[in-house]
Amino acid sequence: MSLAARVAVRRETFALDVDLGVPDGGVVAVLGPNGAGKTTLLRALAGLSSVDEGRVEAGGTVWEDTASGRWLPPERRGVGLVFSDHLLFGHLTALQNVAFGPRARGVQREEARRRAQTWLDKLGIGDLAARRPSALSGGQAQRVALARALATEPAVLLLDEPLAALDASTRVEVRRALADVLGERRTVCLLVTHDPVDATLLADRVVVLEAGAVVQDGTPAELARAPRTGWTARLLGLNVYRGVADGTAVALDDGGRLVPAEAPVGAVVVTVAPGAIALHAEQPHGSPRNVWRTHVTTVEQAGSVVRVGLAGPPAALADLTSGAAAELGLAPGVEVWASVKANEVHAEPD
Amino acid sequence: MTAAGVTRRRRTRMPRGMPLLAALGAAFLVLPLVALVWRAPWGELAARLTDPTTLEALRLSLVSASTATALSVVLGVPLAWVLARAALPGLRVLRALVTVPLVLPPVVGGVALLLLLGRRGLAGQYLDAWFGVQIPFTTLAVVIAEAFVAMPFLVVSVEGALRGVDRRAEDAAATLGAGPWYVARRVTLPAVAPGLAAGTALTFARALGEFGATITFAGSLPGTTQTMPLAIYLAMQNDPAAAIALSLVLLATSATVLVALRERWVPAVRS
Numbered sequence: 071m072s073l074a075a076r077v078a079v080r081r082e083t084f085a086l087d088v089d090l091g092v093p094d095g096g097v098v099a100v101l102g103p104n105g106a107g108k109t110t111l112l113r114a115l116a117g118l119s120s121v122d123e124g125r126v127e128a129g130g131t132v133w134e135d136t137a138s139g140r141w142l143p144p145e146r147r148g149v150g151l152v153f154s155d156h157l158l159f160g161h162l163t164a165l166q167n168v169a170f171g172p173r174a175r176g177v178q179r180e181e182a183r184r185r186a187q188t189w190l191d192k193l194g195i196g197d198l199a200a201r202r203p204s205a206l207s208g209g210q211a212q213r214v215a216l217a218r219a220l221a222t223e224p225a226v227l228l229l230d231e232p233l234a235a236l237d238a239s240t241r242v243e244v245r246r247a248l249a250d251v252l253g254e255r256r257t258v259c260l261l262v263t264h265d266p267v268d269a270t271l272l273a274d275r276v277v278v279l280e281a282g283a284v285v286q287d288g289t290p291a292e293l294a295r296a297p298r299t300g301w302t303a304r305l306l307g308l309n310v311y312r313g314v315a316d317g318t319a320v321a322l323d324d325g326g327r328l329v330p331a332e333a334p335v336g337a338v339v340v341t342v343a344p345g346a347i348a349l350h351a352e353q354p355h356g357s358p359r360n361v362w363r364t365h366v367t368t369v370e371q372a373g374s375v376v377r378v379g380l381a382g383p384p385a386a387l388a389d390l391t392s393g394a395a396a397e398l399g400l401a402p403g404v405e406v407w408a409s410v411k412a413n414e415v416h417a418e419p420d
Numbered sequence: 421m422t423a424a425g426v427t428r429r430r431r432t433r434m435p436r437g438m439p440l441l442a443a444l445g446a447a448f449l450v451l452p453l454v455a456l457v458w459r460a461p462w463g464e465l466a467a468r469l470t471d472p473t474t475l476e477a478l479r480l481s482l483v484s485a486s487t488a489t490a491l492s493v494v495l496g497v498p499l500a501w502v503l504a505r506a507a508l509p510g511l512r513v514l515r516a517l518v519t520v521p522l523v524l525p526p527v528v529g530g531v532a533l534l535l536l537l538g539r540r541g542l543a544g545q546y547l548d549a550w551f552g553v554q555i556p557f558t559t560l561a562v563v564i565a566e567a568f569v570a571m572p573f574l575v576v577s578v579e580g581a582l583r584g585v586d587r588r589a590e591d592a593a594a595t596l597g598a599g600p601w602y603v604a605r606r607v608t609l610p611a612v613a614p615g616l617a618a619g620t621a622l623t624f625a626r627a628l629g630e631f632g633a634t635i636t637f638a639g640s641l642p643g644t645t646q647t648m649p650l651a652i653y654l655a656m657q658n659d660p661a662a663a664i665a666l667s668l669v670l671l672a673t674s675a676t677v678l679v680a681l682r683e684r685w686v687p688a689v690r691s
Contacts, residue, residue: 118591144594145602151595157588161610170606171596222596 072096073226073258077114078123079107079282086110086282092275097252097259099269099290102279103301108262111279112228115260116151117144128258129225145174147226150219150257154231156211158203164190164214165199171222189217193247209240213247220251227252227259233268242339242418248272266290266308267341278302294387300373307377309342309386312420320417326383329359330415337420344377346414347388350407351398359412366404369395376400380408453671460668461661468665476643477651478669484559484647485627488566492574492623497616500578501604515579522572529568530636537564537637561638562645566627573626574619581615582608625674 072093079086086107092098100108113119115126117133126133133142158167168186173179190196193213203211212232219227232248233241249272252259263269269276270290278286278293278301286298290306297303313322315333320340322328328340348354354361368379376395380386388408390400398406461468468474502508503515521529537544537555547553555561585608593607594600609616631649638645640654648670655663 113591116591116595118594143599144591145597145599147595149595151592153588153592157586157592159589159593159607159610161613170593170598174593174596174598174602174606218592218596224595228595 073115073126073128075115075126075128076124077111077121077126079110079114079119080122084110084282086114088277088279088282088284090277090284092258092260095256095258096275097261097273099273099276100260100262100279101264101269101276101302101305105281106279107282108279109230110282112151112230112260112262115226116149116228117142117147131225148222148224150222150224150227152212152215152219152227152229152232154234156203156208156215158206158211158214158218160203162202163199164195164201164203164206167203167214168217168221171218175222185221186217189221190214192251193217207240208236209244212236212240212244216244216248216251220255220257224257227257229259229261231262231264234264238418242420245271246420264305266294266306267310267339269306270294270308270310271339276306295368295377295379296370297372297377303372303375303377303389307344307387307389309344309347309384311340311342311384313338313340315417322384324383324385326362326385328384328410328415329412330417331413333417334419338417339420340415340417342386342410342415344387344389345375347380347386347408347410349378349388349390349394349398349400350409353407354409360415361407361409363405363407366400366402366406368402369400380406456664456667456671460664464661465665465668468662469669473642473651474662474666474669477646477648477666478673480559480562480643480646481628481648481670482673484562484566485624485630487563488570488627489620489624491563491567492571492627493616493620496571496574496619496623497578500575500582503575504579504582518575519572521569522576526565526569526630526632526634527636530565530633533561533565533568533633533637537561556637557639557641557645559638559644562634562647565633565637566630569630569633570623570626573622574616577615577619577622578612581612581619584615585611621678624677628670628674628677 072091074091076089077086084107088107088111090098100111102108110119114121121134121136123136125135125137129148132140133147134140159170162170165183165186168189169182172182172185177185187196187199190199193216195210195213198206198210198214203214206214216232233244236244245268252272261268261273273290276288276290276293277284280299280301286293286302293302294307297306311322311324311328313320315335315338317335318333319327319329320333320338322340328342330340362382362384364380364382366378367381370377371392375389376392378388378390378395378400380388386408400406499518503511534541534556536542537547539545539548539554539556544555547555555564589611590603590607593603598606629649630647631653634645634647635650640646640650648666652663652666652670655666
């Protein structure tokens with residue numbers, strides 16, 4: 071179910087021109103400032119807004135080709151669309167919402183209901199089938215919306231900030247449900263997000279859009295290591311680790327350990343902002359709870375800061391001012407001490 | 421004093437004299453109905469209401485108002501749809517034109533209908549010459565007069581409801597495999613159901629009470645075009661007690677329709 075798309079949209083005040091190829095099962099995070107054209111791109115791929123020039127092919131079917139004049143309406147493309155506000159049909163139950171797609175495609179009522187129930191079960195909300203959207207919490211409603219989009223087995227799943235409207239703990243749950251269904255499917259997924267954690271945990275590739283054009287394209291790690299613009303640097307680069315906490319410290323899955331200010335017990339996601347990591351030529355003394363010796367792997371200028379890659383463990387990205395970087399003589403291979411205060415290390419249950 | 425205290429005082433503080441004027445306003449609207457109920461000939465009401473002429477007028481009123489309402493829904497919903505959704509030049513002019521009957525004196529509407537559909541009317545002369553069809557002074561004319569006056573209520577309320585629908589829900593439905601008609605039936609119409617119900621109730625009430633356009637365009641022939649309002653007006657000339665009894669029936673019918681629609685729709689929409 072690969073996707074190959076070139077989409078050019080020209081409006082009076084805005085132009086979008088994006089070339090995108092995604093292999094089977096690929097999950098691409100689309101990042102960019104407001105007005106960069108992220109939503110326009112999704113709507114164009116879904117056939118909901120017109121494309122001035124381009125071609126969209128998914129799973130071997132041409133959905134749109136302005137050169138030949140071919141255009142499939144949204145209902146005949148295999149796309150699933152999820153918004154940040156779930157937009158469930160208020161007059162239908164959760165089950166009827168999920169069965170809507172199969173029913174619209176001509177599946178018999180009983181069979182559609184059976185499929186809908188299967189999807190609700192898969193997303194862990196099978197017991198809410200009879201509820202109306204108004205009787206669902208934000209996280210539950212968003213899972214129903216996800217089930218509704220998946221129930222038609224789309225070739226391309228378009229998620230427009232699907233977690234943006236959820237509170238922190240619900241977000242973690244829905245993100246995990248999303249990771250599960252994306253992991254097991256060959257569906258291509260485009261995920262518009264503002265959250266670097268979502269991009270890092272869910273996507274295997276990140277596309278950065280600015281003013282209607284792709285300014286950077288790569289794995290989350292590549293973009294974080296060498297962001298091309300200050301905007302990307304601020305957004306990406308958050309150090310995200312998975313690990314197991316014992317109440318005081320977290321043993322990270324990829325080696326090393328970090329002491330957070332507050333550690334739960336069990337599986338956790340740990341985040342450290344790159345600006346919170348300090349580098350020293352000598353072993354630092356005093357308060358930092360986390361100190362480790364490592365060598366520098368990369369040094370990149372990103373806007374006004376210098377982004378330094380550290381080999382670890384734990385591997386990390388650290389942001390320094392140009393002055394500090396010059397003073398330490400930072401270059402790939404140089405040995406340094408890294409430190410971070412416990413209250414800059416955030417651990418949340420995974 | 422706390423901020424909450426200030427807010428509460430602000431909320432309840434009204435300009436002096438406003439409650440008095442409000443009470444006068446309410447009395448102005450309610451007292452006439454009280455008078456109608458008060459002076460009703462309750463003793464002979466049963467006999468009055470089972471009178472064949474009364475039943476005939478009531479039947480005609482209900483049939484013609486229902487038909488006019490159905491016609492308004494079938495034609496008014498698509499019209500509201502186009503007014504709310506289409507991107508056509510001149511749409512604002514069209515919107516203004518189709519709401520003219522809202523403010524037009526109904527008698528003028530009746531005259532206008534005669535000039536279009538009367539035997540010598542713009543279209544009526546051909547209906548007569550080619551098909552031998554004459555519309556004025558028939559039950560069909562009653563329905564047309566009522567629909568002409570009442571349909572704008574439906575168009576206005578459905579158009580407003582349609583503007584409030586989140587188009588992205590329709591977009592989601594389209595990506596789920598629903599074609600435009602399927603989206604309209606299964607997503608958009610349910611979403612505007614409260615507005616449609618309110619519009620339908622208003623349209624029916626307006627059609628039921630129609631007088632001016634009906635008497636001008638359809639006349640007042642008992643059994644054919646003499647609806648309740650016409651019967652009441654005529655009865656008032658020589659038999660006021662009969663007029664009061666008929667008025668009560670019309671009042672009860674309108675109230676029943678409004679209450680029934682509220683009971684039927686409003687709770688379902690809130691849940």
